[in-house]
Amino acid sequence: MAGEPQIIVLGSVTTTEADMPELLEAALAHVRRSRTEPGCLAHGVSRDVEDPLRLVFVERWADRAALDAHFAVPESSAFVEVVGRVATTPPTLELLPIVPRD
Template sequence: MIVVTGSVTARPETFEEVRRLSLEHVDRSRQEPGCISHAVHVDCENPLRLVFVEQWADRAALAVHFAVPASGAFVRALRSLAEGPTTLDLYDASKIEKL
């Protein structure tokens, strides 16, 4: 499984647009093959920062997701509305038994 984390900090005047675009992106991504989960959360310490947490079946599914034109448009839109740089980290993970 591939775990993706990312974040964007909106400018105060762009937060609602960033939030709207992010929710649309999450909803669209959840319909894609290989998407296990896809969510966006507001950071409790910085309410202008949105944090994304995603799980994908494998790198192939994630590559298809990144190739979707709407995904690229979403990233470009976020960058234009952000306070600073966006972040994106990928992790190769496997579930372990409960401790």
């Protein structure tokens, strides 16, 4: 792999049972839209089997520039607003560069 490394994003958000339908709708719209963005190699959301009020996001981006462009899209900011409103604990977000094996 030449150039900048691909980036894995791991995120999660926990909400209430009452707010889960709104969060699920926003999360699915966000994931489906994100998959169409340049540099998005994978983007998914799943419910945590140990905590059904927690959603887990796994994303893969071609490089940091593609991820930064994703963060700059107005719809991403709108999704972050929904998360901020319905989260019961601070959401998590980790950015992990993929290190090629030699």
